[in-house]
Structure formats: C-alpha cells, structure tokens
C-alpha cells in the first residue's frame with residue numbers, strides 16, 4: 260500500500276490532530292511507501308504572517324518527528340518543496356466543476372463563520388487532490404472532516420482518467436473509528452479555528468488548568484450520567500486503558516461522583532501519555548540542521564515520485580513534456 264497525508268502548520272497540533280491523523284501516520288509508516296507533508300501552501304490561505312508561518316512549520320516538523328515519525332521509514336517534507344504538485348493542481352483545476360467545490364462543507368462552514376474566504380480556500384480541495392494523486396496513494400489517513408475532500412479527489416481523478424486514459428490511482432480515506440472526530444473542550448469538533456483545542460505539547464501545567472476549566476453540565480452529583488454523551492468521558496477514552504475506561508463508565512452509570520474526579524484522571528492520563536514525547540522533542544529542537552536534512556531528503560524522494568506522475572498526466576492530456 261502507498262500512503263500519503265498532510266497536515267497544516269496553522270498553529271500547534273492538538274489532540275484531534277494526533278488521535279485522528281498523526282497516530283495513523285506512525286502506524287502506517289512501515290507500508291510499501293509512505294509520504295507525509297507539512298501543508299504550508301494550504302496554511303498560507305490563513306496564516307498571513309511570514310515569521311508565524313516559518314515558526315509553525317518548524318514546530319510541525321519537530322512535533323511529527325518527536326511523536327514517532329521515522330524518516331528512515333517514511334518521507335517527511337514541506338509541501339512547497341514539491342513544485343510538481345502545484346503544476347498538477349493546475350491540470351486538475353482545468354477540469355474541476357465549480358459546483359463540486361461549492362458543495363464542500365468545510366469551505367461553506369468557514370464562510371458561515373465569517374472567515375474571509377479567498378480563491379485559495381475555495382480551491383483547497385483541488386490542491387489536496389493533486390497532493391494525493393501525485394504519489395499514487397491508495398490510502399489517505401485522516402480525520403472525518405477530510406472524507407468529503409477525498410471524495411472530491413476521487414471524482415477529479417475518475418473524470419481525468421475517463422477523458423484522457425488511466426493516469427491516476429483512486430485513493431481511499433482511512434479513519435480510526437474511535438477517534439475520527441475528537442471533541443474539543445466545548446463538546447464540538449476539536450479545531451484550531453473553534454478555539455477549543457488542547458495542544459499535544461502544551462505546557463503540562465497550562466494543560467491541566469485548561470482541563471480543569473472544561474465546562475460540564477450542572478446535574479446533581481448523585482444522578483447517574485450517560486458516559487457516551489459526556490465530552491469529558493469521550494476525551495478520557497482517548498487515553499484510558501480498557502480497565503480504567505470500564506471503571507469510569509461504571510462510575511458514570513452509578514452516579515455520585517464529581518466531574519473534578521474525571522478531570523483529574525484525564526489530566527493525569529494525558530500527562531503520562533504525552534510525557535515521553537516531550538524529551539524527544541527537546542532533543543530534536545537542539546538539532547535544527549538534522550531536521551532540515553530530514554526535510555530535504557524527504558522532499559527529494561517526494562519530487563521523484565511526483566515528477567513521474569506529473570509527466571504521466573502531461574503526456575496524457577497533450578502537454579508534451581520535454
């Protein structure tokens with residue numbers, strides 16, 4: 260299997276990014292080929308500050324490597340280091356119906372929330388399609404919010420193949436059932452733009468404070484509560500062992516506990532889970548040359564693959580590459 264996924268350096272990565280996507284990257288890095296990129300071209304649609312984008316990009320690379328992405332197994336690179344993808348994006352754009360993009364929920368959602376939407380945000384799914392198709396990826400590990408974009412990718416690939424011959428491999432989204440949509444501190448999807456995130460590498464004290472401030476319902480402590488509808492429980496489930504989870508579920512069903520107890524258990528579990536990655540991150544942060552080299556090697560491997568697919572597409576549609 261060939262695996263491809265990307266993640267935007269639009270801010271620090273949060274639990275949703277980790278449990279929905281990054282954990283899958285690590286699990287899938289032993290596949291035949293796996294490519295993971297830091298989507299700085301996508302991020303440019305929202306991060307309009309040079310220093311901020313550079314800082315986010317460095318943080319993204321450090322975070323991914325510290326969390327276990329192994330450059331000996333997978334290629335890690337910056338999206339902007341593979342210009343072949345932007346060329347492929349144009350080729351796909353020429354065959355993209357406006358209606359297909361107008362139906363994309365994540366675009367509509369951002370517009371509804373008053374986010375200033377330019378052509379970059381509107382055409383985001385086409386660049387994403389080029390990102391995926393350029394690596395002949397069969398599998399794209401993502402969270403649930405990206406499934407529609409992968410459907411768009413399949414539509415564009417199928418339409419191109421139908422018109423010009425079999426050029427593109429049709430990809431499939433891969434989701435983790437239990438964490439395809441991680442909830443945030445307000446019970447909605449955890450998302451940077453909803454301001455409801457808990458960061459993976461957030462300072463341990465700040466993280467605990469944030470958890471302790473999570474708003475809960477005001478039912479009396481004695482009442483039994485349904486764990487499956489409580490966002491605190493859903494977050495605890497990300498970290499807990501099956502035994503600890505069962506114990507907590509029993510407590511909910513019985514009633515007579517305080518949410519402070521659950522919050523403390525959640526903070527302890529998160530601390531323990533991410534604790535081991537902190538030291539690795541600090542170690543890597545002290546070796547910027549090594550990180551740059553990893554990204555350079557990743558980009559070289561990615562360009563080779565993307566170049567081959569671009570030539571295939573150019574030949575098929577009459578662009579006659581030299």
Ligand code: AQP
Pocket residue numbers: 265266267268269275276277278279280281298400401402403404405438439440441442448449450451452453
């Ligand atoms: N809450 C989530 N649950 C599960 N998976 C999630 N992902 C994001 N949020 C959740 C997955 O993380 C990967 C990287 O996504 P991205 O680069 O598109 O990051 P993002 O969408 O910018 O993350 P946000 O916080 O949700 O940002 P905004 O607010 O800009 O949309 C993807 O695979 C995504 O599914």
